[in-house]
Amino acid sequence: METSSSSEKPLIGVIDAGTRTVKFCVFRSQETKEIAEHTIDISTYTPKEGWSEQDPKEILDAVKSCMEKVVKCLGSESEKIRAIGITNQRETTILWDKTTGEPLYNALVWNDIRTDSTVDIILAKVPENNTNYYKPICGLPISPYFSAFKVKWLMHYVSDVKKAVTAKKCLFGTVDTWILWNLTGGVNGGLHLTDVTNASRTFLMNIELLNWDPVLLHTFKIPPEILPEIRSSSEIYGRIAKGLTLEDVPISGILGNQQASLLGQGCMREGEAKNTYRSGCFLLYNTGNSKVQSTHGLVTTVAYKFGDKPAVFALEGSVAVAGAAMKWLRDNMGFLNDVQRDTESLAQEVFNTGDVYFVPAFKGLYAPYWRKDARGIICGLTAFSTKQHIVRAALEAVCFQTRDILEAMNKDCGIPLSKLHVDGKMTQNSLLMQLQADISGIPVIRAQSQDITALGMAMAAGSAQGIDVWDLEAEDRQLVPSDTFLPTSTEDERDARYTKWKMAVQRSLGWSVAKKSEAMTEERYRLLASVPGSLYIMSSFGLIALSEYLTKAV
Ligand SMILES: Nc1ncnc2c1ncn2[C@@H]1O[C@H](COP(=O)(O)OP(=O)(O)O)[C@@H](O)[C@H]1O
Numbered sequence: 104m105e106t107s108s109s110s111e112k113p114l115i116g117v118i119d120a121g122t123r124t125v126k127f128c129v130f131r132s133q134e135t136k137e138i139a140e141h142t143i144d145i146s147t148y149t150p151k152e153g154w155s156e157q158d159p160k161e162i163l164d165a166v167k168s169c170m171e172k173v174v175k176c177l178g179s180e181s182e183k184i185r186a187i188g189i190t191n192q193r194e195t196t197i198l199w200d201k202t203t204g205e206p207l208y209n210a211l212v213w214n215d216i217r218t219d220s221t222v223d224i225i226l227a228k229v230p231e232n233n234t235n236y237y238k239p240i241c242g243l244p245i246s247p248y249f250s251a252f253k254v255k256w257l258m259h260y261v262s263d264v265k266k267a268v269t270a271k272k273c274l275f276g277t278v279d280t281w282i283l284w285n286l287t288g289g290v291n292g293g294l295h296l297t298d299v300t301n302a303s304r305t306f307l308m309n310i311e312l313l314n315w316d317p318v319l320l321h322t323f324k325i326p327p328e329i330l331p332e333i334r335s336s337s338e339i340y341g342r343i344a345k346g347l348t349l350e351d352v353p354i355s356g357i358l359g360n361q362q363a364s365l366l367g368q369g370c371m372r373e374g375e376a377k378n379t380y381r382s383g384c385f386l387l388y389n390t391g392n393s394k395v396q397s398t399h400g401l402v403t404t405v406a407y408k409f410g411d412k413p414a415v416f417a418l419e420g421s422v423a424v425a426g427a428a429m430k431w432l433r434d435n436m437g438f439l440n441d442v443q444r445d446t447e448s449l450a451q452e453v454f455n456t457g458d459v460y461f462v463p464a465f466k467g468l469y470a471p472y473w474r475k476d477a478r479g480i481i482c483g484l485t486a487f488s489t490k491q492h493i494v495r496a497a498l499e500a501v502c503f504q505t506r507d508i509l510e511a512m513n514k515d516c517g518i519p520l521s522k523l524h525v526d527g528k529m530t531q532n533s534l535l536m537q538l539q540a541d542i543s544g545i546p547v548i549r550a551q552s553q554d555i556t557a558l559g560m561a562m563a564a565g566s567a568q569g570i571d572v573w574d575l576e577a578e579d580r581q582l583v584p585s586d587t588f589l590p591t592s593t594e595d596e597r598d599a600r601y602t603k604w605k606m607a608v609q610r611s612l613g614w615s616v617a618k619k620s621e622a623m624t625e626e627r628y629r630l631l632a633s634v635p636g637s638l639y640i641m642s643s644f645g646l647i648a649l650s651e652y653l654t655k656a657v
């Protein structure tokens with residue numbers, strides 16, 4: 104916990120509920136540095152390969168403990184907290200019983216891919232299995248990433264959910280909604296709301312009208328009564344309930360965490376973009392009040408909406424695995440002891456990757472490919488390849504995936520991006536930043552602050568009508584200090600390497616389908632080994648038919 108000297112300025116509190124950690128922090132109005140914060144790690148459970156769950160109660164307890172710790176640390180100064188904002192990991196799906204407040208299942212985290220089969224069911228219903236079929240309605244491609252697929256899976260496979268839906272006791276929320284409902288009273292009148300940025304990631308919101316779309320609800324068979332009301336990202340929704348820390352303080356802002364960092368980076372003008380490097384990587388490009396429908400694999404999303412003002416939109420390119428690949432190199436390969444300390448130094452022990460390419464498609468590929476059948480590959484290995492080459496290739500993979508998105512954005516928007524604002528813990532790696540500038544060919548401007556996401560949230564909550572302690576247009580508004588990395592490569596070098604990356608990506612596609620049939624083949628041989636000779640021919644035909652049937656059914 105950290106604090107700095109007091110002042111007369113009003114304060115804004117921010118709940119930052121990310122994938123790995125929950126944090127509560129406090130800003131002075133118009134200032135960019137947190138004056139107090141407390142962070143708690145959140146456990147993630149992987150009961151099966153590709154599954155990713157969290158305990159909603161652990162998230163909530165962490166929020167409450169962080170708030171208590173910070174308030175205690177600030178002492179009487181905490182009385183200056185005028186408002187609170189909630190920013191959160193997006194898409195993560197929670198269903199709970201509104202009469203007991205108990206979760207009906209663990210939260211399904213955004214990167215959970217158990218819903219592959221649900222995706223196939225939806226794809227089978229649309230003409231030509233077109234992944235982009237619903238994009239004109241919701242701005243998103245069909246993918247296990249988005250909440251609606253998770254809700255459908257839960258309604259289909261979890262009997263407690265089925266019962267609660269039938270009894271009209273079930274509520275759905277992303278992490279913001281779960282926290283808001285609980286902090287504003289829970290079973291005693293908690294507010295069941297979300298903001299337009301979180302709603303835009305569910306696959307259920309109409310991107311034109313900014314309300315729940317009846318066609319999509321019908322497609323997923325989701326009853327409207329389980330959904331929260333959609334509100335703006337900056338307005339007073341309600342107050343912290345009696346008996347809780349910071350009782351009666353207004354909650355006046357909600358933003359998905361990537362949208363919050365767009366604001367924190369000050370990318371409030373059309374044509375400005377930021378990339379946040381954490382476990383995943385999320386590049387958002389502000390398109391102003393117009394919704395750009397991507398024809399190159401990006402998603403159309405809401406950037407923010409302040410009160411009654413028109414919504415501002417963004418094109419987004421999301422990458423499922425960025426920093427997570429470094430953790431994999433540490434935990435599964437044993438190449439690193441400490442991600443922060445060792446990644447840069449190891450990668451710097453070699454001048455290049457020795458032509459090694461690493462596509463970390465552990466959970467398929469998100470933008471711009473949207474291929475759930477892709478799986479990770481490391482290619483170009485020779486007898487001279489070392490772990491240093493592979494670590495460097497993993498860093499380059501983050502940069503190449505970012506270039507994939509930049510290429511798509513430039514095609515969609517027509518005007519190439521001239522600079523990229525970046526943030527997130529991974530950007531402390533200066534080699535990564537230089538590689539990014541060299542691979543993308545544009546200056547990379549690194550925010551020298553770890554608080555960008557929370558700052559964006561504080562700005563939105565503090566500027567809400569009725570709070571009015573943060574003037575977003577003010578001349579004296581502080582800016583986050585930054586440093587810049589300029590490209591040192593030639594265009595030919597960049598393009599040659601990028602072509603090789605695209606070849607590596609091609610080789611990663613279609614893998615999980617192959618793996619599934621391979622498993623079926625093994626199963627078939629295991630069964631065949633136990634079949635007596637005379638039955639062999641008949642059985643093998645039968646088993647082939649069975650295996651084909653099961654492959655289709657999975
Ligand atoms: N110096 C570094 N070099 C490369 N990768 C890093 C570095 N520091 C952190 N990372 C990676 O960046 C990711 C982001 O870290 P953090 O913000 O703690 O994670 P999360 O997104 O899981 O909340 C982690 O997956 C970690 O492996």
Ligand SMILES: O=P(O)(O)OC[C@H](O)CO
Binds near residue numbers: 213361382
């Ligand atoms: O919590 P983070 O930083 O991993 O962000 C996750 C994203 O919001 C998922 O879309």
